[in-house]
Amino acid sequence: MADKKLTVAKTGNEAMAEAMRQINPDVVAAYPITPATEIAQIFAGFVADGLVDTEFVTVESEHSAMSATIGAAAAGGRCMTATSSQGLMLMAEMLPIASSLRLPIVMPEVNRTISAPINIHCDHSDTMFVRDSGWMQVYCEDAQEAYDSILMGIKIAEKISLPMMVSTDGFIISHCMANIDLIPDEDVKEYIGKYNPKTWLLNPEKKITVGCLDLQDYYFEHKMVAIDAMRRAKGVIKECCKEFGARFGREYSFFDTYKIEDADIAILAMGSLTGTAKVAVDNMRRAGKKVGLIKMRVFRPFPADELARVVSGLKALAIMDRSDAMSGLEGPLAVETKAALYNNDTKPKIHSYVYGLGGRDVQISELESIYNDMDDLSRAKKKFDENVTYLGVRE
Amino acid sequence: MEKRKLGWKELPDADSIEAGTSAEFKTGDWRSQRPVFHKENCIHCLTCWVVCPDAAIIVEDGKVTGYDYDHCKGCGICANECPVNKGKGKDDVSKRPIIMEDEKKFQK
Ligand code: SF4
Ligand code: SF4
Numbered sequence: 240m241a242d243k244k245l246t247v248a249k250t251g252n253e254a255m256a257e258a259m260r261q262i263n264p265d266v267v268a269a270y271p272i273t274p275a276t277e278i279a280q281i282f283a284g285f286v287a288d289g290l291v292d293t294e295f296v297t298v299e300s301e302h303s304a305m306s307a308t309i310g311a312a313a314a315g316g317r318c319m320t321a322t323s324s325q326g327l328m329l330m331a332e333m334l335p336i337a338s339s340l341r342l343p344i345v346m347p348e349v350n351r352t353i354s355a356p357i358n359i360h361c362d363h364s365d366t367m368f369v370r371d372s373g374w375m376q377v378y379c380e381d382a383q384e385a386y387d388s389i390l391m392g393i394k395i396a397e398k399i400s401l402p403m404m405v406s407t408d409g410f411i412i413s414h415c416m417a418n419i420d421l422i423p424d425e426d427v428k429e430y431i432g433k434y435n436p437k438t439w440l441l442n443p444e445k446k447i448t449v450g451c452l453d454l455q456d457y458y459f460e461h462k463m464v465a466i467d468a469m470r471r472a473k474g475v476i477k478e479c480c481k482e483f484g485a486r487f488g489r490e491y492s493f494f495d496t497y498k499i500e501d502a503d504i505a506i507l508a509m510g511s512l513t514g515t516a517k518v519a520v521d522n523m524r525r526a527g528k529k530v531g532l533i534k535m536r537v538f539r540p541f542p543a544d545e546l547a548r549v550v551s552g553l554k555a556l557a558i559m560d561r562s563d564a565m566s567g568l569e570g571p572l573a574v575e576t577k578a579a580l581y582n583n584d585t586k587p588k589i590h591s592y593v594y595g596l597g598g599r600d601v602q603i604s605e606l607e608s609i610y611n612d613m614d615d616l617s618r619a620k621k622k623f624d625e626n627v628t629y630l631g632v633r634e
Numbered sequence: 635m636e637k638r639k640l641g642w643k644e645l646p647d648a649d650s651i652e653a654g655t656s657a658e659f660k661t662g663d664w665r666s667q668r669p670v671f672h673k674e675n676c677i678h679c680l681t682c683w684v685v686c687p688d689a690a691i692i693v694e695d696g697k698v699t700g701y702d703y704d705h706c707k708g709c710g711i712c713a714n715e716c717p718v719n720k721g722k723g724k725d726d727v728s729k730r731p732i733i734m735e736d737e738k739k740f741q742k
Contacts, residue, residue, distance in 0.1 A: 341648035400648060438650050446653035456639060463642035 245421045251412035254382040254419050255321070255347040255405075256281035258389040260291055261427040262345075265316030265434075268296035268307035270326065273359075275301070276349040276413055278321035301326040305333035312342035313449050315439025317393070319344060323409065324351035327365045331372070334402075338373025339465045340449060343396035343403075343434075347389055350378075350510065350561075351409035352597050360598020361409035363510065364562040367571050373465060375403040375472055376539040378509040380495075382412055383419040384536075387491065390422070391483050393431045399475045400437070401468050408511040408561075410598065422487055430486060472540045493542035495534045496549065498524060502531030504613045505550065505587075507576060508559035509535045512594070512601060519606035530610045535572065543579035550580065553587035554617035557609050563593045569627040588616050590623050594630035605630065657705075661688065665708035667734045671700045675718055676731035682712035698731075710734050 249257065256278050259267070267286075269279035286295040294311075298304045304320050312318040322330060327348060337344055352362040366376060377392065379385040385407045392403045407413055422430070438447050453461055476493065484490025497517050499505060506516050513534040523530040533549060550556050560570020568574050573591035580586045592609065594601050609630075615621035676698055683691040683698065690706035692699050713719055713732040723730035 340650075437647060447650040448653050448655060449648075449650045451651060451655075460640065460642040460645055464645050464647060467642070468647075 245423065246418055247421055248416050249382060249419055250277075250414055250416050251382040251385055251407045252277040252349070252414065253281060254386040255389060255407070256285070257421065258386045259319055259321075259347070260285045261422070261424050262317070262319065262390070262393055262431060263291045263428075264293050264319045266294045266296065266308065266311035266318045267320060268298050268304045268311065268318070269320050269322075270298055270301050270304045275326045276321060276323045276347075276409075278347050278349070282321070301329040302333060305330040305337065308344055308346075309333060309337050309340065309342060312337070312344050313340060313439070314441045315436050317397075317434040318342075319346060321347045321349075323349040323413075324353055324359070324365045327369060328353060331369055334369050334372035334374055336450070337402045338469075339462065341400040341465065341468065343393075343400055345389060345392040345396050346374075346402065346404045347385065348404045348406040349409045349413045350406050356597075358597040359409070361411055361511075362561045362596045362598065363406075364596070366404060366406050367562040367564065370539060370571060373401065373469065374539060375399075375401055375469075375476075375537070377403065377405045377537055378535065379405065379407045379412065380511060380513045380534060382407070382415075382417045383489075384491070385412065386419055386421070387483065387487070387489055388536075390427060390431065391479055391491070394482075395472070395476055395479045397434055398479065399468055399472045401465075401472055406510075411511040420489075426487075430483075469540050473542060476537060476540075491536060493535075493537040493545050494549070495536065497532040497534065499531035499533060499549065501529055503529045503554040504556075504610055504617060505531045505533055505553050506557045506559060506606065506609065506613075507533045507535060507546075507550070507572065509538065509572065510561060512559060512561065515601060515603055516606050519603050519610065522603065522607060523610050528610065528614065530613075538572070541575050541579070543575075546576060547579045547583050550576070550587055551583050551585050555613040556587040556589050557613050558589060558591040560591060560593050561595050563596070563629075569593070573627065588613075589626075590616060591627045592630045593627060599631065601630065660704045662690075662702075662704045662706055665703075665706060665737050667708040667710060668703065668737050668740060669701055669706065669708070669710070669712055669732045670735050671698065672731050672733065673698075675723065675729055677718055679717060681715055681717060682732065685711050685715045687711065708734070708737060 259282050271279035285291050296307050308318045308320045350363050352358050353364045377388045388405045396403045480491045516532045520532050558573040560572045564571050569591045570593045678697045688705045690702040713734050716732050719730045
């Protein structure tokens with residue numbers, strides 16, 4: 240494989256569109272104007288240039304983009320679309336339909352905040368808004384991870400029959416150019432293989448009805464089938480990450496850790512912040528502090544037991560949320576991590592931070608001072624009045 | 635005896651079921667009015683068969699024979715669209731092939 244390695248400079252959007260080109264989906268339905276991202280636009284170029292066999296459906300809204308993708312997937316196709324921010328909001332009604340119909344749609348998503356106020360920059364409010372839609376969710380640190388995750392996503396989604404969104408931080412990843420290693424087209428083709436749905440609407444041999452009325456006596460049972468699939472998805476993700484690693488040399492998991500083995504203090508974060516945090520970890524390590532990083536990749540299904548195992552030995556943990564659920568509690572990553580730790584006998588002291596809303600940058604120095612605060616917290620030298628700090632917000 | 639209901643582990647692995655189950659779902663009991671057929675007035679143009687939203691008009695050898703009351707919802711579209719009802723039958727009820735009657739009359 241190594242001799243065929245192809246390193247190219249691509250923006251996150253280009254990298255994700257490239258993955259879509261290599262996947263060569265049967266149908267892509269998209270609404271390629273703002274608030275979507277360039278992904279659909281770049282892909283439309285591939286269609287125009289005859290580089291893919293895809294039926295590209297230009298629809299009149301993101302709601303229709305998701306509806307058409309669902310219809311085409313139910314008909315038996317390998318189908319994709321892409322979106323961001325308000326576009327995902329408009330798709331929201333259709334998302335649980337895709338998951339409960341068990342359609343393995345893979346959707347690149349660019350994390351941008353949601354209105355109001357109007358702002359086009361990065362935070363995780365959009366995907367966190369639909370975290371309970373029954374879609375698997377993967378948050379990526381960089382363009383390489385996004386590219387790989389989309390390819391892996393096809394495998395995972397089709398194996399468990401659930402849709403997946405692969406998200407990248409808006410502008411920070413989507414628009415910045417980075418070197419990525421592409422997998423040759425023919426290797427991608429061989430890796431993803433042919434899609435063989437178990438049932439599909441255009442199959443005259445086995446006629447089916449999809450999306451029927453389902454009242455008090457059966458709705459719960461049908462929903463349970465989908466709930467169970469999400470619970471089983473963890474095993475499939477594990478298996479597919481291993482296979483991808485063995486084939487292509489880049490292995491992923493539910494989360495990646497950085498210098499965590501002997502760490503007392505750690506930051507738990509998602510997305511591009513984790514790149515910045517690695518620099519902060521290195522700086523702190525040079526100063527003799529035993530700090531590490533946990534980069535959460537898979538938020539749905541939530542890898543509760545695995546996460547609990549990794550953090551249980553820590554003395555203090557800072558949880559970084561790039562969205563606020565406006566629940567009166569903390570950000571969603573903090574709330575769910577705490578829930579995951581409830582049954583643990585040993586757990587670290589935890590403080591959570593909501594940061595970077597509307598695309599505000601986080602500096603390395605800010606992360607260093609978080610590490611220092613966690614150090615103080617672990618030695619009972621510091622107390623917080625609240626469970627959550629809104630990082631850098633002016634009072 | 636009531637049919638045993640399936641548990642979730644016995645259901646297909648998606649919200650899909652075999653086609654054609656609407657035949658088993660008897661929607662006729664929603665009806666408050668029912669169409670009554672008067673064969674002698676019918677010209678068998680099959681307009682009613684085309685417009686019925688529930689495929690409840692029974693046709694044999696190209697001729698209307700009556701209604702599938704298990705599925706007829708009593709919407710009255712057939713009676714409304716029938717050209718004989720609209721023509722000869724307009725002022726003379728005895729000339730109509732389809733007459734909508736109160737469902738209660740047929741319930742015992
Ligand atoms: S529309 Fe009227 S005339 Fe025509 S087939 Fe039906 S009942 Fe008979
Ligand atoms: S009343 Fe409505 S449902 Fe019944 S046979 Fe006529 S058109 Fe069909």
